[in-house]
Amino acid sequence: MKLQLLDHIAIAARTLDEGSAPYLALGLTPEGADEHMAAQGAWIRAFRIGDTLIELLAPDSEDSTIAKFLEKKGPGLHHTAYRVENIEAAMGEMREAGAPLLNDAPQAGRAGSRVAFLHPKWGQGTLIELVEHGHGAQKHVPEQPDLRAGGIH
Numbered sequence: 001m002k003l004q005l006l007d008h009i010a011i012a013a014r015t016l017d018e019g020s021a022p023y024l025a026l027g028l029t030p031e032g033a034d035e036h037m038a039a040q041g042a043w044i045r046a047f048r049i050g051d052t053l054i055e056l057l058a059p060d061s062e063d064s065t066i067a068k069f070l071e072k073k074g075p076g077l078h079h080t081a082y083r084v085e086n087i088e089a090a091m092g093e094m095r096e097a098g099a100p101l102l103n104d105a106p107q108a109g110r111a112g113s114r115v116a117f118l119h120p121k122w123g124q125g126t127l128i129e130l131v132e133h134g135h136g137a138q139k140h141v142p143e144q145p146d147l148r149a150g151g152i153h
């Protein structure tokens with residue numbers, strides 16, 4: 001499988017405004033409007049840094065998975081997400097590798113993406129997400145300099 005790039009780093013916070021403070025202070029601005037992903041029990045606000053996003057997650061109710069995470073671990077790193085070309089192919093490879101997928105079929109992610117998750121125990125304590133970008137998200141994958149041919153001087 002070819003991971004294209006680090007798609008986002010997700011941070012769980014009690015509220016989006018609380019979670020936004022450091023990134024606003026670092027000079028970032030939210031990308032688009034906040035998004036409510038009811039199926040994930042989360043409100044989301046994204047800040048773009050180059051081709052990667054900081055994805056802030058806040059619980060939409062007391063019994064959301066984000067609320068459970070906050071209860072257990074407090075605010076902080078929730079998951080890392082890697083962009084793949086094709087989520088079904090990536091899930092198939094993960095199954096073949098015996099990696100513990102948390103969902104049998106791709107789930108709906110933010111901005112029209114399709115996502116899959118791998119258990120945090122497998123990720124050395126980090127929940128790992130694979131993301132196939134949707135029509136609504138930035139499509140291109142940046143040209144990587146060809147380091148073999150001394151692409152970088």
Ligand SMILES: CC[C@@H](C(=O)O)C(=O)SCCNC(=O)CCNC(=O)[C@H](O)C(C)(C)COP(=O)(O)OP(=O)(O)OC[C@H]1O[C@@H](n2cnc3c(N)ncnc32)[C@H](O)[C@@H]1OP(=O)(O)O
Binds near residue numbers: 037040055057109120
């Ligand atoms: C916005 C849409 C999408 C996107 O477009 O990017 C998203 O990112 S949505 C993000 C929210 N959705 C998810 O996280 C879905 C996948 N998560 C799950 O299926 C579950 O949260 C879980 C990871 C299986 C945990 O389930 P839970 O019911 O909470 O089980 P436990 O509480 O028993 O946890 C088991 C074990 O794992 C630890 N844990 C839980 N969550 C995380 C985490 N995010 N990172 C690291 N570790 C985590 C938890 O502390 C338990 O550990 P022990 O206590 O040591 O057993």
Ligand SMILES: [Co+2]
Binds near residue numbers: 010055079129
């Ligand atoms: Co995510």
